[in-house]
Amino acid sequence: MAIREVFMPALSSTMTEGKIVSWSKSPGDRVAKGDTVLVVESDKADMDVESFAEGFLAILLFEAGSSVPVGKTIALIAETEAEIAEAKQLGAAGVPATSVAAPAASAPPAAAAPVAAATPAPSQAGRLIASPRAKKLAKDMGVNLEQLTGTGPNGRVVAADVASAAGKPLPANMASPSAPPVVTAAAGLVAVQPTAAPPSVPMAKLVSFNTLQNAVNRNMVASLAVPTFRTGFTITTDKLDGLYKQLKPKGVTMSALLAKAVAMTLKKYPVINSSFTDAGIQYHGAINVAVAVAMPDGGLITPVLADADQMDIYSLSRAWKDLVDRARAKQLQPAEYSSGTFTISNLGMFGVDKFDAILPPGTGAILAIGAARPTVVATADGAIAVRQQMQVNMTADHRIIYGADAAAFLQDLAKLIETDVNSLTM
DSSP, rough: OOOOEEEOOSSSOOOSEEEEEEESSSSOOOEEOEEEEEEEEEOOOEEEEESSEEEEEESSSTTTTTETTTTTTTEEEEEGGHHHHHHHHHHHHOOOBBBBOOOOOSSOGGGSSSSSSEOOOOOHHSSSSSSSHHHHHHOOOOOOOOOOOOOOOGGGGGGHHHHHHOOOOOOGGSSOSSOOOOEETTEEEEEEESOOOOOOOOTTTTOOOOHHHHHHHHHHHHTSOOOOEEEEEEOHHHHHHHHHHHGGGOOOOOOHHHHHHHHOOOTTTTTTOEETTTTEOOOOOOEEEOOOOEOOTEEOOOETTTTTTTTTTHHHHHHHHHHHHHHHHHHTTTHHHOOOEEEEEEEGTTTTOOOOOOOOOOEEEEEOOOOOOOEEEEEETOOOEEEEEEEEEEEETTTTOOOHHHHHHHHHHHHHHHHHHHGGGO
16 A cells, blocks of 8 residues: 655646646546546646546645646655545645655655656557547547547647637637737737737736746846847838748748748858857758747747748648647647747737747747838939838857857848749749
């Protein structure tokens, strides 16, 4: 007989704490191996957590909505019903659970056998993995889960997959509590915004940071240790705008066009696509363009267009739409938002002419893009004309990238957009 602890799992390499979104089991419920015990919000995604032990969920040490450090005990599971009372006493006293099977109870959580962990991929588990909400919805809508391909974490079938297969809208009680976001394209990139104005926050009220905001805060503080410099450039976008109008009916987004232009230019400048390490410059084998997206409930996330230089513009546009859809549903895998080698940030949709972006940790540079505006310019033949122009500013790690590198990169990026934009479709 034994009483086992359920620890807050580390769902990503950067996760230091997780927020309990909801408990799937209640105290007294029987728990089998593989049962979903709770849903945890990691840095930037919601994931189901399954039990590795059988028994009865005796006591919850943290309620839904609590933020808990990784490795901290969040619940106790009793092997038998007779041990539930004992487990409750241990939990109420704040005493670590002891176990006949694991006598070294004083060892840190990392040394103990974990009771809960992130759901494995279906191929690992050898069975279909579906969220509890997806299972319930499938039963209500008459959908066969075995025929679905999951879009959730580790290939998990989620409620949205079931609704899509049934050709019906997702029930309101299963939708995110946040207002549904809309995708807005302006000056080329995408931002996720609430359809309604955010609720006003009463004065003199302390509002805690959510998990995503805490992760962003840590990254921003870490960036202060990096010596950076900034380089600006003005790019004429008339030809790019014209190409976008031609390709938009085919599903091509401006975000994809700009990401493709950046990726093609990065091929000429590996150092701009590199990052600093204590051992030297890390040149990356792939060009993974991350694009900052604002989240409706606060914070931002940077979905990554992997191998952006190798994808055609149509595939790149489809990939970007899929990333944005899953980002706002908090269904991205860690590699899909943390593997960027170069980042793009845009505030043009808010009418911002120019701004400086903060360098994300682990990358060498980030490009800030402002709004494209009609501008009176002097042409090469001395005439006066009106051109669409946008301001871009690049923030770079001065330990590995120098002013001449940044200037040459921006010059070639402008040349591609202004004179060779059709190469983006090849």
